[in-house]
Amino acid sequence: MEAGTAEHSDVAGSSTESQRISADAQDAPTDWSAVFARATSERSRALFLVAGLALVGWLVWAVGTDAVVVALRTLSWRIVPVALIPALVLKVTDAYGWRALLPSRRPSTPDLFRAIVAGQAVGTLIPAGPVGSDGVMMMLLRDRLPRRDAFASLIVAHTTSVASQGTFLLIGLLIAWRLGDGGSPLIHVMWWLVLLETIAIAGFVAVQLRGVAARLERVLARFGLSRIHLPAAALHVDASLSGFYRRHRRNVALAFTWHFLGWLVGAAEVGVILYFCGMAVSGASACVIEALGTGVSFATFFVPVQFGIDEGGTVAIFSALGLSPAAGLSLALVRRIREAVWVTIGVVFLTTARKSSRPEAAAERA
Numbered sequence: 110m111e112a113g114t115a116e117h118s119d120v121a122g123s124s125t126e127s128q129r130i131s132a133d134a135q136d137a138p139t140d141w142s143a144v145f146a147r148a149t150s151e152r153s154r155a156l157f158l159v160a161g162l163a164l165v166g167w168l169v170w171a172v173g174t175d176a177v178v179v180a181l182r183t184l185s186w187r188i189v190p191v192a193l194i195p196a197l198v199l200k201v202t203d204a205y206g207w208r209a210l211l212p213s214r215r216p217s218t219p220d221l222f223r224a225i226v227a228g229q230a231v232g233t234l235i236p237a238g239p240v241g242s243d244g245v246m247m248m249l250l251r252d253r254l255p256r257r258d259a260f261a262s263l264i265v266a267h268t269t270s271v272a273s274q275g276t277f278l279l280i281g282l283l284i285a286w287r288l289g290d291g292g293s294p295l296i297h298v299m300w301w302l303v304l305l306e307t308i309a310i311a312g313f314v315a316v317q318l319r320g321v322a323a324r325l326e327r328v329l330a331r332f333g334l335s336r337i338h339l340p341a342a343a344l345h346v347d348a349s350l351s352g353f354y355r356r357h358r359r360n361v362a363l364a365f366t367w368h369f370l371g372w373l374v375g376a377a378e379v380g381v382i383l384y385f386c387g388m389a390v391s392g393a394s395a396c397v398i399e400a401l402g403t404g405v406s407f408a409t410f411f412v413p414v415q416f417g418i419d420e421g422g423t424v425a426i427f428s429a430l431g432l433s434p435a436a437g438l439s440l441a442l443v444r445r446i447r448e449a450v451w452v453t454i455g456v457v458f459l460t461t462a463r464k465s466s467r468p469e470a471a472a473e474r475a
């Protein structure tokens with residue numbers, strides 16, 4: 110956080126000011142709508158977590174614990190490199206994808222990597238999800254990257270990520286059709302999902318080109334709120350977004366390419382995990398599994414807790430492709446362990462960054 114408070118001249122003045130603020134806080138009305146929204150969010154997150162745990166428990170019971178235990182025992186010590194290396198490469202591609210959209214004086218790739226890992230960890234742990242994740246990334250880079258540039262670049266990064274995911278899903282469906290697995294009801298649903306993603310991405314890019322803040326001001330004016338003017342920062346973000354697509358198309362294409370490589374790394378991770386679990390599949394099948402998995406994640410992005418959804422979706426994908434449900438559940442559980450490892454690493458990155466920023470903040474106040 111930025112150090113924006115001034116130092117008081119003496120202790121008595123500080124005490125008087127604190128008492129005044131405390132009295133004002135007691136007199137201020139309570140924002141019960143915010144309290145209710147926060148309580149509802151926490152309660153819904155807890156309910157989804159309990160439901161997810163119940164679903165995972167039922168899946169383990171339905172599939173059978175023996176096959177899952179055998180797969181995890183076969184994986185053995187290899188779970189350490191399997192949990193670290195593919196995800197490491199994936200997060201590096203995310204860092205390069207974001208870096209391609211930043212100005213020439215940009216943070217280093219290691220700094221972007223640490224910010225992404227920390228942000229994704231926070232996004233996994235808190236109800237705010239992606240919003241909280243982006244906030245953490247901008248906070249960690251606030252000294253090396255203007256917030257306006259960071260915010261605009263993150264919007265374009267998310268757009269290129271979703272566009273590359275839709276492209277990867279389309280390729281996966283084509284491979285499934287070529288392999289003879291295109292008749293499953295799940296595959297038919299995924300075709301409709303590709304169409305929905307295409308429309309959503311095209312609409313989102315069109316809104317960015319026309320200006321989000323400017324359009325919001327016009328909407329407010331229609332409701333008689335013409336006196337409300339958005340800050341200059343929002344208009345700056347509008348200009349940055351439209352500039353990305355009009356003047357930096359090569360950078361946008363490069364970001365798309367890096368994110369697409371990330372999805373390919375995810376497919377490689379699927380193949381590696383299943384191979385070391387003694388359930389090897391072909392590279393084409395691994396691509397189909399990962400592509401359909403990204404489709405499930407996209408379709409359920411609004412669910413505050415993904416625990417149970419990824420496991421159930423993976424089992425459904427394996428069943429639709431005629432593969433062992435036990436293999437699908439084993440894959441999902443290993444990836445859940447990998448996620449826990451990287452959440453821990455992200456929390457360590459965040460804690461270290463906060464500790465290192467405290468002496469700098471104290472020096473600025475001195």
